[in-house]
Amino acid sequence: MTATPPQPYAQQVAPRLSSRPRGRRTGALRDLVGLALLPLPLLVAVLPGAFAGGGTRRWFGGGRGESARAEAQAAKDAAAEAFYDLDTAQRDLRISIETITAVDSSPAARQVAADFDALGRRIDEVSHRYITAVDAHDLDRDDLEAAVAGRARAELTGAKDELLRVRQELDRFTRGLGPLLDKAETQLARLAPAVERARQALLAASTALDTARGSGLRADDLAARLAALGPELTKLNQGAGRHGVPETLQRADRVLRDAEAVRAEAERLPERAAETDRRLVSLRTRAQALTTRSAQVEPILSELRRRFTAACWQDLQQVPEQAADAVRQAEAKLAEARKARAEQRWPDATALLSTVRALLNHTDEAVSAAGERLRQLNAVSKDPQAEIERTRFAIRDAQRLAMTGRATPDPRHARPLDDAVSRLDRAVDGLEGRHPDYWHFLTETEAVRATVGRVVAQIRQDRGGPV
Known part of the structure:
Protein backbone atom coordinates (compact mmCIF):
# COMPACT_ATOMS: atom_id res chain seq x y z
CA MET A 1 0.00 0.00 0.00
CA THR A 2 1.55 3.29 -0.99
CA ALA A 3 1.62 6.28 1.35
CA THR A 4 -0.84 8.40 -0.66
CA PRO A 5 -2.38 6.35 -3.54
CA PRO A 6 -4.11 8.31 -6.31
CA GLN A 7 -7.29 6.42 -5.41
CA PRO A 8 -8.12 3.76 -2.84
CA TYR A 9 -6.37 0.60 -3.84
CA ALA A 10 -9.61 -1.27 -3.33
CA GLN A 11 -11.02 0.61 -6.31
CA GLN A 12 -8.03 -0.38 -8.41
CA VAL A 13 -8.28 -4.06 -7.62
CA ALA A 14 -12.11 -4.36 -7.47
CA PRO A 15 -12.54 -5.03 -11.20
CA ARG A 16 -9.97 -7.80 -11.03
CA LEU A 17 -11.58 -9.31 -7.91
CA SER A 18 -15.08 -9.48 -9.47
CA SER A 19 -14.26 -10.37 -13.13
CA ARG A 20 -14.78 -13.87 -14.43
CA PRO A 21 -14.21 -15.58 -17.88
CA ARG A 22 -17.03 -14.79 -20.23
CA GLY A 23 -16.04 -16.89 -23.32
CA ARG A 24 -18.00 -20.08 -22.58
CA ARG A 25 -21.03 -18.29 -21.27
CA THR A 26 -21.14 -16.02 -24.33
CA GLY A 27 -20.89 -19.00 -26.67
CA ALA A 28 -23.60 -20.88 -24.81
CA LEU A 29 -25.87 -17.88 -24.98
CA ARG A 30 -25.25 -17.61 -28.72
CA ASP A 31 -26.18 -21.30 -29.18
CA LEU A 32 -29.40 -20.82 -27.24
CA VAL A 33 -30.36 -17.87 -29.42
CA GLY A 34 -29.70 -19.95 -32.56
CA LEU A 35 -31.82 -22.78 -31.25
CA ALA A 36 -34.65 -20.43 -30.54
CA LEU A 37 -34.78 -19.52 -34.24
CA LEU A 38 -35.30 -23.17 -35.36
CA PRO A 39 -38.75 -24.55 -36.18
CA LEU A 40 -40.42 -26.15 -33.17
CA PRO A 41 -40.18 -29.81 -34.37
CA LEU A 42 -36.53 -29.46 -35.14
CA LEU A 43 -35.93 -27.63 -31.82
CA VAL A 44 -37.43 -30.56 -29.93
CA ALA A 45 -35.06 -32.90 -31.68
CA VAL A 46 -31.95 -30.82 -31.20
CA LEU A 47 -32.46 -29.45 -27.69
CA PRO A 48 -31.37 -32.48 -25.62
CA GLY A 49 -28.12 -32.72 -27.48
CA ALA A 50 -27.40 -29.06 -27.09
CA PHE A 51 -27.28 -29.35 -23.30
CA ALA A 52 -25.50 -32.66 -23.30
CA GLY A 53 -22.63 -31.60 -25.58
CA GLY A 54 -19.64 -29.21 -25.36
CA GLY A 55 -21.70 -26.22 -24.28
CA THR A 56 -22.53 -27.77 -20.96
CA ARG A 57 -20.83 -26.20 -17.83
CA ARG A 58 -18.68 -28.70 -16.03
CA TRP A 59 -19.68 -28.84 -12.33
CA PHE A 60 -16.54 -30.33 -10.84
CA GLY A 61 -16.70 -32.70 -7.97
CA GLY A 62 -20.31 -32.01 -7.17
CA GLY A 63 -20.86 -30.77 -3.65
CA ARG A 64 -17.19 -30.96 -2.59
CA GLY A 65 -16.09 -28.60 -5.39
CA GLU A 66 -18.71 -26.02 -4.62
CA SER A 67 -17.81 -26.22 -0.92
CA ALA A 68 -14.13 -25.57 -1.70
CA ARG A 69 -15.07 -22.63 -3.90
CA ALA A 70 -17.32 -21.21 -1.17
CA GLU A 71 -14.58 -21.58 1.47
CA ALA A 72 -12.05 -19.86 -0.80
CA GLN A 73 -14.52 -17.06 -1.51
CA ALA A 74 -15.16 -16.64 2.22
CA ALA A 75 -11.41 -16.43 2.84
CA LYS A 76 -11.16 -13.86 0.05
CA ASP A 77 -13.97 -11.76 1.56
CA ALA A 78 -12.40 -11.90 5.04
CA ALA A 79 -9.01 -10.87 3.64
CA ALA A 80 -10.64 -8.00 1.73
CA GLU A 81 -12.34 -6.80 4.90
CA ALA A 82 -9.04 -6.90 6.82
CA PHE A 83 -7.33 -5.07 3.96
CA TYR A 84 -9.88 -2.27 3.83
CA ASP A 85 -9.91 -1.98 7.62
CA LEU A 86 -6.12 -1.65 7.74
CA ASP A 87 -6.15 0.87 4.91
CA THR A 88 -8.76 3.03 6.71
CA ALA A 89 -6.87 2.86 10.00
CA GLN A 90 -3.64 3.87 8.30
CA ARG A 91 -5.30 6.86 6.65
CA ASP A 92 -6.76 7.99 9.99
CA LEU A 93 -3.40 7.58 11.68
CA ARG A 94 -1.67 9.58 8.95
CA ILE A 95 -3.92 12.53 9.81
CA SER A 96 -2.82 12.28 13.45
CA ILE A 97 0.87 12.10 12.46
CA GLU A 98 0.50 15.14 10.21
CA THR A 99 -1.18 17.01 13.06
CA ILE A 100 1.72 16.23 15.40
CA THR A 101 4.49 17.10 12.93
CA ALA A 102 2.77 20.34 11.96
CA VAL A 103 2.85 21.54 15.56
CA ASP A 104 5.73 19.76 17.26
CA SER A 105 9.35 19.72 16.10
CA SER A 106 10.71 17.99 19.20
CA PRO A 107 12.86 14.84 18.99
CA ALA A 108 9.91 12.80 20.25
CA ALA A 109 7.71 14.04 17.40
CA ARG A 110 10.41 13.34 14.82
CA GLN A 111 10.81 9.82 16.19
CA VAL A 112 7.06 9.23 15.91
CA ALA A 113 7.13 10.29 12.26
CA ALA A 114 10.05 7.95 11.55
CA ASP A 115 8.30 5.07 13.30
CA PHE A 116 5.15 5.71 11.27
CA ASP A 117 7.16 5.56 8.04
CA ALA A 118 8.63 2.22 9.11
CA LEU A 119 5.18 0.92 9.96
CA GLY A 120 3.96 2.11 6.57
CA ARG A 121 6.59 -0.01 4.86
CA ARG A 122 5.46 -3.02 6.87
CA ILE A 123 1.86 -2.34 5.80
CA ASP A 124 2.97 -2.12 2.18
CA GLU A 125 4.58 -5.55 2.45
CA VAL A 126 1.51 -7.36 3.81
CA SER A 127 -0.78 -5.49 1.44
CA HIS A 128 1.34 -6.62 -1.49
CA ARG A 129 1.05 -10.23 -0.36
CA TYR A 130 -2.72 -9.87 -0.12
CA ILE A 131 -3.03 -8.34 -3.60
CA THR A 132 -0.75 -11.01 -5.06
CA ALA A 133 -2.91 -13.73 -3.55
CA VAL A 134 -6.06 -12.14 -4.98
CA ASP A 135 -4.55 -11.76 -8.45
CA ALA A 136 -3.23 -15.33 -8.45
CA HIS A 137 -6.63 -17.03 -8.12
CA ASP A 138 -9.80 -16.54 -10.15
CA LEU A 139 -12.47 -18.10 -7.97
CA ASP A 140 -15.17 -17.53 -10.61
CA ARG A 141 -13.61 -19.88 -13.19
CA ASP A 142 -15.97 -22.58 -14.39
CA ASP A 143 -13.20 -25.15 -14.31
CA LEU A 144 -11.87 -24.25 -10.85
CA GLU A 145 -10.60 -27.39 -9.20
CA ALA A 146 -11.04 -28.16 -5.55
CA ALA A 147 -7.29 -28.36 -4.94
CA VAL A 148 -6.75 -24.95 -6.52
CA ALA A 149 -9.57 -23.51 -4.44
CA GLY A 150 -7.97 -24.96 -1.33
CA ARG A 151 -4.63 -23.36 -2.11
CA ALA A 152 -6.38 -20.06 -2.75
CA ARG A 153 -8.16 -20.31 0.60
CA ALA A 154 -4.89 -21.02 2.43
CA GLU A 155 -3.02 -18.14 0.79
CA LEU A 156 -5.87 -15.70 1.33
CA THR A 157 -6.25 -16.79 4.95
CA GLY A 158 -2.51 -16.30 5.51
CA ALA A 159 -2.69 -12.85 3.93
CA LYS A 160 -5.66 -11.96 6.16
CA ASP A 161 -3.82 -13.11 9.29
CA GLU A 162 -0.82 -10.92 8.44
CA LEU A 163 -3.10 -7.97 7.77
CA LEU A 164 -4.73 -8.46 11.19
CA ARG A 165 -1.36 -8.72 12.94
CA VAL A 166 -0.19 -5.48 11.35
CA ARG A 167 -3.49 -3.87 12.30
CA GLN A 168 -2.75 -4.79 15.92
CA GLU A 169 0.69 -3.17 15.60
CA LEU A 170 -0.98 -0.09 14.18
CA ASP A 171 -3.41 0.03 17.10
CA ARG A 172 -0.58 -0.22 19.64
CA PHE A 173 1.29 2.55 17.85
CA THR A 174 -1.84 4.73 17.82
CA ARG A 175 -2.38 4.30 21.56
CA GLY A 176 1.16 5.49 22.21
CA LEU A 177 0.51 8.80 20.44
CA GLY A 178 -1.90 10.05 23.11
CA PRO A 179 0.22 12.71 24.87
CA LEU A 180 1.79 14.10 21.70
CA LEU A 181 -1.52 14.18 19.87
CA ASP A 182 -3.31 15.86 22.79
CA GLU A 271 -5.48 62.00 30.48
CA ARG A 272 -1.68 62.01 30.32
CA ALA A 273 -1.71 65.40 28.61
CA ALA A 274 -4.05 66.80 31.24
CA GLU A 275 -1.94 65.32 34.03
CA THR A 276 1.20 66.83 32.56
CA ASP A 277 -0.49 70.23 32.45
CA ARG A 278 -1.55 69.89 36.10
CA ARG A 279 1.96 68.92 37.18
CA LEU A 280 3.47 71.87 35.30
CA VAL A 281 1.18 74.28 37.16
CA SER A 282 1.66 72.54 40.53
CA LEU A 283 5.43 72.42 40.36
CA ARG A 284 5.62 76.01 39.16
CA THR A 285 3.54 77.07 42.20
CA ARG A 286 5.70 75.00 44.50
CA ALA A 287 8.89 76.53 43.11
CA GLN A 288 7.52 80.00 43.77
CA ALA A 289 6.56 79.03 47.32
CA LEU A 290 10.04 77.65 47.96
CA THR A 291 11.55 80.89 46.74
CA THR A 292 9.56 82.69 49.42
CA ARG A 293 10.46 80.14 52.11
CA SER A 294 14.15 80.20 51.18
CA ALA A 295 14.20 83.90 51.96
CA GLN A 296 13.21 83.03 55.54
CA VAL A 297 16.22 80.81 56.14
CA GLU A 298 18.64 83.69 56.64
CA PRO A 299 16.72 85.16 59.63
CA ILE A 300 16.59 81.68 61.17
CA LEU A 301 20.35 81.31 60.80
CA SER A 302 20.88 84.72 62.37
CA GLU A 303 18.95 83.65 65.45
CA LEU A 304 20.85 80.35 65.62
CA ARG A 305 24.18 82.20 65.43
CA ARG A 306 23.10 84.60 68.14
CA ARG A 307 21.82 82.08 70.66
CA PHE A 308 23.75 78.84 70.11
CA THR A 309 27.29 77.63 69.56
CA ALA A 310 28.68 77.27 66.04
CA ALA A 311 28.35 73.47 66.18
CA CYS A 312 24.58 73.92 66.33
CA TRP A 313 24.21 75.79 63.01
CA GLN A 314 27.44 75.49 60.99
CA ASP A 315 26.11 72.71 58.73
CA LEU A 316 23.20 74.97 57.72
CA GLN A 317 25.30 77.87 56.50
CA GLN A 318 24.93 77.03 52.79
CA VAL A 319 21.20 76.36 52.85
CA PRO A 320 20.05 79.80 51.50
CA GLU A 321 22.48 79.71 48.59
CA GLN A 322 21.80 76.05 47.81
CA ALA A 323 18.04 76.59 47.97
CA ALA A 324 18.19 79.55 45.58
CA ASP A 325 20.35 77.57 43.16
CA ALA A 326 18.03 74.54 43.31
CA VAL A 327 14.99 76.71 42.62
CA ARG A 328 16.74 78.25 39.60
CA GLN A 329 17.53 74.77 38.27
CA ALA A 330 13.96 73.67 38.86
CA GLU A 331 12.59 76.65 36.95
CA ALA A 332 14.92 75.93 34.03
CA LYS A 333 13.80 72.31 33.93
CA LEU A 334 10.19 73.44 34.10
CA ALA A 335 10.75 75.58 31.00
CA GLU A 336 12.17 72.53 29.19
CA ALA A 337 9.21 70.44 30.34
CA ARG A 338 6.76 73.03 28.98
CA LYS A 339 8.52 72.90 25.63
CA ALA A 340 8.43 69.10 25.60
CA ARG A 341 4.71 69.25 26.43
CA ALA A 342 4.06 71.67 23.59
CA GLU A 343 5.90 69.31 21.21
CA GLN A 344 4.04 66.36 22.70
CA ARG A 345 7.23 64.59 23.68
CA TRP A 346 5.55 62.91 26.60
CA PRO A 347 8.43 60.74 27.89
CA ASP A 348 10.76 63.78 27.89
CA ALA A 349 8.17 65.92 29.64
CA THR A 350 7.60 63.25 32.29
CA ALA A 351 11.34 62.83 32.92
CA LEU A 352 11.89 66.58 33.24
CA LEU A 353 9.00 66.96 35.66
CA SER A 354 10.42 64.14 37.79
CA THR A 355 13.74 66.00 37.92
CA VAL A 356 11.99 69.20 38.99
CA ARG A 357 10.13 67.39 41.74
CA ALA A 358 13.37 65.84 43.06
CA LEU A 359 15.09 69.25 43.14
CA LEU A 360 12.18 70.86 44.97
CA ASN A 361 11.92 67.97 47.44
CA HIS A 362 15.59 68.29 48.35
CA THR A 363 15.30 72.05 48.68
CA ASP A 364 12.17 71.75 50.78
CA GLU A 365 13.96 69.40 53.17
CA ALA A 366 16.93 71.75 53.51
CA VAL A 367 14.74 74.81 54.13
CA SER A 368 12.59 72.89 56.60
CA ALA A 369 15.71 71.60 58.39
CA ALA A 370 16.73 75.12 59.39
CA GLY A 371 13.39 75.90 60.99
CA GLU A 372 13.21 72.44 62.62
CA ARG A 373 16.73 72.91 64.01
CA LEU A 374 15.74 76.15 65.68
CA ARG A 375 12.58 74.56 67.11
CA GLN A 376 14.48 71.58 68.58
CA LEU A 377 17.24 73.72 70.05
CA ASN A 378 14.71 76.07 71.62
CA ALA A 379 12.91 73.11 73.21
CA VAL A 380 15.99 71.38 74.62
CA SER A 381 17.56 74.60 75.86
CA LYS A 382 14.41 75.30 77.89
CA ASP A 383 13.95 71.75 79.23
CA PRO A 384 16.72 69.22 78.49
CA GLN A 385 15.26 66.90 81.11
CA ALA A 386 12.36 65.87 78.85
CA GLU A 387 14.82 64.54 76.24
CA ILE A 388 16.85 62.81 78.96
CA GLU A 389 13.82 61.06 80.46
CA ARG A 390 12.57 60.02 77.02
CA THR A 391 15.89 58.33 76.34
CA ARG A 392 16.22 56.74 79.81
CA PHE A 393 12.70 55.28 79.47
CA ALA A 394 13.68 53.62 76.18
CA ILE A 395 16.77 52.09 77.84
CA ARG A 396 14.86 50.81 80.91
CA ASP A 397 12.14 49.30 78.73
CA ALA A 398 14.76 47.42 76.73
CA GLN A 399 16.47 46.21 79.92
CA ARG A 400 13.19 44.80 81.28
CA LEU A 401 12.61 43.00 78.00
CA ALA A 402 16.15 41.56 78.09
CA MET A 403 15.57 40.15 81.61
CA THR A 404 12.14 38.66 80.89
CA GLY A 405 12.31 34.93 81.65
CA ARG A 406 16.03 35.06 82.49
CA ALA A 407 18.09 35.21 85.67
CA THR A 408 20.93 37.00 83.86
CA PRO A 409 20.73 38.93 80.58
CA ASP A 410 22.24 37.68 77.35
CA PRO A 411 25.64 39.40 76.89
CA ARG A 412 24.69 40.19 73.30
CA HIS A 413 21.87 42.33 74.68
CA ALA A 414 23.35 43.55 77.95
CA ARG A 415 26.57 44.99 76.51
CA PRO A 416 25.02 47.44 74.00
CA LEU A 417 22.44 48.51 76.58
CA ASP A 418 25.18 49.23 79.14
CA ASP A 419 27.05 51.20 76.49
CA ALA A 420 23.87 53.17 75.78
CA VAL A 421 23.58 54.13 79.45
CA SER A 422 27.17 55.34 79.49
CA ARG A 423 26.70 57.29 76.25
CA LEU A 424 23.61 59.03 77.61
CA ASP A 425 25.46 59.95 80.81
CA ARG A 426 28.27 61.52 78.77
CA ALA A 427 25.76 63.48 76.70
CA VAL A 428 24.10 64.80 79.85
CA ASP A 429 27.49 65.77 81.31
CA GLY A 430 28.13 67.74 78.11
CA LEU A 431 25.29 70.09 78.96
CA GLU A 432 27.26 71.53 81.86
CA GLY A 433 29.02 74.80 81.22
CA ARG A 434 28.14 78.25 79.99
CA HIS A 435 27.56 77.43 76.30
CA PRO A 436 26.45 73.78 76.01
CA ASP A 437 26.33 72.10 72.62
CA TYR A 438 22.64 71.29 72.53
CA TRP A 439 22.80 69.94 68.99
CA HIS A 440 25.44 67.42 69.97
CA PHE A 441 23.26 66.42 72.93
CA LEU A 442 20.25 65.90 70.66
CA THR A 443 22.18 63.82 68.13
CA GLU A 444 23.61 61.68 70.93
CA THR A 445 20.23 60.94 72.51
CA GLU A 446 18.79 60.10 69.12
CA ALA A 447 21.71 57.73 68.48
CA VAL A 448 21.19 56.07 71.88
CA ARG A 449 17.51 55.46 71.13
CA ALA A 450 18.42 53.99 67.74
CA THR A 451 20.86 51.56 69.41
CA VAL A 452 18.24 50.55 71.97
CA GLY A 453 15.71 49.98 69.20
CA ARG A 454 18.08 47.58 67.41
CA VAL A 455 18.62 45.60 70.65
CA VAL A 456 14.86 45.29 71.19
CA ALA A 457 14.38 44.07 67.63
CA GLN A 458 17.14 41.47 68.09
CA ILE A 459 15.62 40.18 71.36
CA ARG A 460 12.21 39.77 69.76
CA GLN A 461 13.70 38.05 66.74
CA ASP A 462 15.64 35.62 68.93
CA ARG A 463 12.45 34.77 70.79
CA GLY A 464 10.43 34.32 67.61
CA GLY A 465 8.11 37.22 68.26
CA PRO A 466 7.23 40.23 66.09
CA VAL A 467 10.15 42.58 65.57
Missing part, protein backbone atom coordinates in the same frame (compact mmCIF):
# COMPACT_ATOMS: atom_id res chain seq x y z
CA LYS A 183 -0.64 18.53 22.93
CA ALA A 184 -0.79 19.12 19.18
CA GLU A 185 -4.58 19.30 19.11
CA THR A 186 -4.53 21.74 22.03
CA GLN A 187 -2.16 24.04 20.17
CA LEU A 188 -4.21 23.80 17.00
CA ALA A 189 -7.33 24.64 18.98
CA ARG A 190 -5.56 27.74 20.30
CA LEU A 191 -4.37 28.86 16.89
CA ALA A 192 -7.45 30.44 15.32
CA PRO A 193 -8.63 32.24 18.50
CA ALA A 194 -5.09 33.55 19.16
CA VAL A 195 -4.76 34.97 15.65
CA GLU A 196 -8.23 36.52 15.85
CA ARG A 197 -7.44 38.13 19.22
CA ALA A 198 -4.26 39.62 17.75
CA ARG A 199 -6.21 41.06 14.82
CA GLN A 200 -8.86 42.53 17.09
CA ALA A 201 -6.18 44.04 19.33
CA LEU A 202 -4.58 45.74 16.33
CA LEU A 203 -7.95 47.10 15.26
CA ALA A 204 -8.64 48.42 18.77
CA ALA A 205 -5.20 50.05 18.91
CA SER A 206 -5.77 51.73 15.54
CA THR A 207 -9.18 53.00 16.67
CA ALA A 208 -7.77 54.38 19.94
CA LEU A 209 -4.96 56.09 18.05
CA ASP A 210 -7.42 57.73 15.65
CA THR A 211 -9.46 58.96 18.62
CA ALA A 212 -6.40 60.47 20.28
CA ARG A 213 -5.39 62.22 17.07
CA GLY A 214 -8.92 63.50 16.69
CA SER A 215 -8.48 65.35 20.00
CA GLY A 216 -5.43 67.18 18.68
CA LEU A 217 -2.72 64.81 19.98
CA ARG A 218 -0.15 63.66 17.42
CA ALA A 219 0.96 60.46 19.17
CA ASP A 220 3.77 59.98 16.66
CA ASP A 221 5.63 57.44 18.80
CA LEU A 222 2.50 55.32 19.18
CA ALA A 223 1.83 55.51 15.46
CA ALA A 224 5.38 54.30 14.77
CA ARG A 225 4.97 51.39 17.18
CA LEU A 226 1.68 50.42 15.58
CA ALA A 227 3.14 50.62 12.09
CA ALA A 228 5.95 48.30 13.15
CA LEU A 229 3.33 45.61 13.80
CA GLY A 230 2.19 45.67 10.17
CA PRO A 231 4.67 43.03 8.92
CA GLU A 232 3.71 40.81 11.84
CA LEU A 233 0.05 41.03 10.83
CA THR A 234 1.03 40.06 7.27
CA LYS A 235 2.74 36.92 8.56
CA LEU A 236 -0.28 36.08 10.69
CA ASN A 237 -2.50 36.35 7.62
CA GLN A 238 -0.15 34.07 5.67
CA GLY A 239 -1.04 31.39 8.16
CA ALA A 240 0.55 28.58 10.12
CA GLY A 241 0.99 26.49 6.99
CA ARG A 242 3.78 28.81 5.92
CA HIS A 243 5.28 29.84 9.24
CA GLY A 244 4.48 26.88 11.51
CA VAL A 245 2.02 26.55 14.35
CA PRO A 246 4.36 27.31 17.31
CA GLU A 247 5.84 30.34 15.57
CA THR A 248 2.39 31.62 14.62
CA LEU A 249 1.13 31.23 18.20
CA GLN A 250 4.14 33.11 19.54
CA ARG A 251 3.70 35.83 16.93
CA ALA A 252 -0.01 36.16 17.76
CA ASP A 253 0.76 36.51 21.48
CA ARG A 254 3.45 39.10 20.78
CA VAL A 255 1.21 41.13 18.48
CA LEU A 256 -1.61 40.96 21.02
CA ARG A 257 0.65 42.18 23.83
CA ASP A 258 2.20 45.02 21.82
CA ALA A 259 -1.10 46.14 20.30
CA GLU A 260 -2.81 46.22 23.69
CA ALA A 261 0.04 48.33 25.05
CA VAL A 262 -0.38 50.82 22.19
CA ARG A 263 -4.15 50.88 22.70
CA ALA A 264 -3.82 51.47 26.46
CA GLU A 265 -1.36 54.32 25.96
CA ALA A 266 -3.45 55.87 23.20
CA GLU A 267 -6.57 55.75 25.38
CA ARG A 268 -4.65 57.28 28.28
CA LEU A 269 -3.02 59.96 26.15
CA PRO A 270 -5.65 62.70 26.74
